[in-house]
Amino acid sequence: MRAVIAEDSVLLRIGLVKVLEMAGFEVVSEVGDAQALLAAVEEHRPDIAVVDVRMPPGFTDEGVRASLVIRRQWPKTAVLLLSQYVEERYAADLLSANTSGIGYLLKQRVADVEEFAETLRRVAAGGTALDPQVVSQLLVRRHRDPLDRLTPREREVLELMAGGRSNAGIAEQLVVSESAVAKHINSIFAKLDLPKAEADHRRVLAVLRFLDFA
Amino acid sequence: MDRPDLGAYRFPMHRTARLRRVIQRPFQGAGRPVAFIATGVLIQLGVLLVIALPWILFVPVSKGAILLAVLVPCAAVLAAGPLLTEVQYGRFRTRLGVGIPSPFPGRRPRLRAWLRSPAGRRQLTYHVLGGPLLALAAAFVLLMWAAAVVAVSVYVWIWLVPLDWRIDHPGYSTWGAYVTAAGIALLHAASWLSGALARLDTRTATDLLGPSRQEQLARRVEALTESRAGLVDAADAERRRIERDLHDGAQQRLVSLAVNLGVAKATLGDLPEDARRVIDEAHREAKEAIQELSSLVRGLHPAVLEDRGLDAALSGIAARAPIPVRVKVDLPSRPSPTIEAVAYFVISEALTNVVKHAEASKAEVTVERFGATVLVVVSDDGVGGAELTGGTGLAGLAKRVASVDGTLSVDSPVGGPTVMTVELPCVP
Numbered sequence: 001m002r003a004v005i006a007e008d009s010v011l012l013r014i015g016l017v018k019v020l021e022m023a024g025f026e027v028v029s030e031v032g033d034a035q036a037l038l039a040a041v042e043e044h045r046p047d048i049a050v051v052d053v054r055m056p057p058g059f060t061d062e063g064v065r066a067s068l069v070i071r072r073q074w075p076k077t078a079v080l081l082l083s084q085y086v087e088e089r090y091a092a093d094l095l096s097a098n099t100s101g102i103g104y105l106l107k108q109r110v111a112d113v114e115e116f117a118e119t120l121r122r123v124a125a126g127g128t129a130l131d132p133q134v135v136s137q138l139l140v141r142r143h144r145d146p147l148d149r150l151t152p153r154e155r156e157v158l159e160l161m162a163g164g165r166s167n168a169g170i171a172e173q174l175v176v177s178e179s180a181v182a183k184h185i186n187s188i189f190a191k192l193d194l195p196k197a198e199a200d201h202r203r204v205l206a207v208l209r210f211l212d213f214a
Numbered sequence: 215m216d217r218p219d220l221g222a223y224r225f226p227m228h229r230t231a232r233l234r235r236v237i238q239r240p241f242q243g244a245g246r247p248v249a250f251i252a253t254g255v256l257i258q259l260g261v262l263l264v265i266a267l268p269w270i271l272f273v274p275v276s277k278g279a280i281l282l283a284v285l286v287p288c289a290a291v292l293a294a295g296p297l298l299t300e301v302q303y304g305r306f307r308t309r310l311g312v313g314i315p316s317p318f319p320g321r322r323p324r325l326r327a328w329l330r331s332p333a334g335r336r337q338l339t340y341h342v343l344g345g346p347l348l349a350l351a352a353a354f355v356l357l358m359w360a361a362a363v364v365a366v367s368v369y370v371w372i373w374l375v376p377l378d379w380r381i382d383h384p385g386y387s388t389w390g391a392y393v394t395a396a397g398i399a400l401l402h403a404a405s406w407l408s409g410a411l412a413r414l415d416t417r418t419a420t421d422l423l424g425p426s427r428q429e430q431l432a433r434r435v436e437a438l439t440e441s442r443a444g445l446v447d448a449a450d451a452e453r454r455r456i457e458r459d460l461h462d463g464a465q466q467r468l469v470s471l472a473v474n475l476g477v478a479k480a481t482l483g484d485l486p487e488d489a490r491r492v493i494d495e496a497h498r499e500a501k502e503a504i505q506e507l508s509s510l511v512r513g514l515h516p517a518v519l520e521d522r523g524l525d526a527a528l529s530g531i532a533a534r535a536p537i538p539v540r541v542k543v544d545l546p547s548r549p550s551p552t553i554e555a556v557a558y559f560v561i562s563e564a565l566t567n568v569v570k571h572a573e574a575s576k577a578e579v580t581v582e583r584f585g586a587t588v589l590v591v592v593s594d595d596g597v598g599g600a601e602l603t604g605g606t607g608l609a610g611l612a613k614r615v616a617s618v619d620g621t622l623s624v625d626s627p628v629g630g631p632t633v634m635t636v637e638l639p640c641v642p
Binding site: 011016018019022060061085086088089090107108110111112133136 | 458461462465466467469470472473474475476477479480481497500501504505508511512516517518520521522525526527529530532533534
């Protein structure tokens with residue numbers, strides 16, 4: 001699989017290249033700003049673009065805007081956004097257009113190399129990955145009654161689910177059995193009045209639809 | 215060089231020197247006030263000339279002509295009022311170095327506005343009453359100077375008096391001594407009067423030509439408000455700069471360090487157990503440092519605040535808090551960046567306080583606008599007892615709020631709950 005990196009800090013770019021190569025990606029281009037990123041994606045048509053949110057010249061949300069363009073113009077290229085801070089508002093922008101092949105993580109998640117490599121592969125394959133912090137911000141935002149009806153455990157499961165994890169992943173994280181997770185999820189769907197769905201990222205879609213973003 | 219002891223005897227030369235000092239003293243420092251009052255007289259003479267001009271040029275006989283000859287010059291002088299004020303300002307500035315601030319900031323006022331304003335009418339009072347009276351006094355003092363100089367120098371010019379007269383009045387040389395003494399007294403009087411007159415004129419002009427006390431205070435308040443706003447903005451800009459510096463510098467380095475340690479952990483499989491433990495430890499510490507630094511920097515001035523506003527920025531701090539925080543922001547439009555920054559800072563600090571001291575199980579933040587006020591309410595169900603006084607963080611918050619003319623109040627009975635209310639002004 002081929003990847004493009006857009007990151008203005010040279011130091012971090014070197015680290016990213018290492019991690020991506022370890023994860024089995026071929027880094028075809030490294031750039032330092034949004035304009036160059038779009039040009040690189042146009043030229044190489046990579047499977048995934050790893051993009052920093054804050055880049056020159058404005059140092060605000062250039063990465064987010066570039067990602068929206070990429071998802072619209074080259075739908076086959078997945079985008080994984082990295083940032084020092086994650087903001088639910090940016091996540092909302094990203095997910096409002098498209099909920100597949102999108103990832104939005106804190107930069108420090110790159111340090112957990114193996115987990116990050118797995119996320120990369122998931123997003124490149126069309127999956128979704130949201131940083132747990134984004135998910136908890138989203139939950140702060142939405143205080144509808146249905147959410148209050150969830151038990152703390154169900155809330156935890158929902159957060160992990162919104163992060164794009166499989167039942168097995170959730171079970172591992174919470175140190176419970178997979179069947180217990182399935183039970184929680186069924187209960188969540190029931191409480192949120194959502195129909196059952198099969199694929200992992202469809203579940204995220206369902207969660208996000210509930211959160212008003214799909 | 216040693217001098218012979220001459221006892222109490224004084225040479226006549228010493229007496230001359232002392233006399234010279236007595237005569238010179240009135241002249242010392244008299245130049246400025248005299249020049250000042252003299253220009254005052256000149257200005258008034260100019261005004262007088264304008265008023266008298268018709269009478270000099272022709273002699274009006276009919277009633278209408280007389281009326282015209284009176285009214286036209288008076289109207290001309292009145293119309294020249296603002297100009298006359300500036301001429302007076304110039305006199306004070308160049309002759310005395312006294313700057314009188316104009317009550318009309320910016321351009322010279324139009325005649326109508328000038329006449330209607332209280333400041334303009336005060337200036338007119340100076341031109342019609344104060345100026346002429348002071349000039350009259352000044353003319354008198356100038357005459358005094360002239361008389362004094364003539365009297366003091368009696369022995370210098372007495373020789374010009376025809377010899378016959380001197381022969382007829384043989385006592386004139388004794389009489390000359392009295393004249394000299396009178397001249398010296400007159401010199402001192404004229405010198406003192408010049409200074410006094412200049413001071414009186416300065417005070418009168420400051421009161422009548424300058425802004426009134428109320429106007430001065432109003433202007434001072436305006437200047438202070440402006441400079442304070444500048445300070446607040448500068449502090450904001452500084453906070454933003456620090457945030458940017460940390461983001462581009464230390465934070466990136468730490469992330470890069472953590473990534474490298476992560477790579478080392480993942481790739482170096484055949485390390486001894488000790489080394490692996492050290493790398494593990496370093497990896498964990500680097501990640502914790504990132505966490506700590508980023509919550510610190512997040513409190514400064516997040517980019518998303520500038521970018522998407524208060525509502526978007528608050529979910530970040532709410533999600534970061536270890537207790538559930540409900541956030542409700544209802545603003546029809548974005549307040550100024552300064553107000554947004556203050557609101558963000560206050561909420562961020564208040565939540566930090568809640569977590570640290572309140573032992574609360576949940577907190578709530580609402581931001582609403584009522585007319586020209588942004589109302590921020592942060593409440594928690596903790597133990598209460600928070601006070602504004604003393605060196606608490608709350609006092610610092612109150613100061614930050616006051617810097618933009620906002621108010622902060624805290625209602626926190628012992629046993630809770632605590633409600634902090636902040637009102638911030640904003641242009642709707």
